[in-house]
Amino acid sequence: xxxxxxxxxxxxxxxxxxxxxxxxxxxxxxxxxxxxxxxxxxxxxxxxxxxxxxxxxxxxxxxxxxxxxxxxxxxxxxxxxxxxxxxxxxxxx
Numbered sequence: 001x002x003x004x005x006x007x008x009x010x011x012x013x014x015x016x017x018x019x020x021x022x023x024x025x026x027x028x029x030x031x032x033x034x035x036x037x038x039x040x041x042x043x044x045x046x047x048x049x050x051x052x053x054x055x056x057x058x059x060x061x062x063x064x065x066x067x068x069x070x071x072x073x074x075x076x077x078x079x080x081x082x083x084x085x086x087x088x089x090x091x092x093x
Contacts, residue, residue: 078086 075086078090
């Protein structure tokens, strides 16, 4: 009768087994991509702000002015759409 001998080997922290998966560090690609996107976004925002320039005070206070020709055009478009002239409630809201 043959006797089999089993050898037991204690593994230390520095040794790994062929059957154990190697411990993998968290993926750095996600952080790398996020950092690049954030940097690109900040550069884009800076470029837009520089291209736009500082806010300018307008002499007219930023008001929108409609001329009679503009109002006639809006009235004509209303009549084409609704097949009737606009009433006072339609014009004044």
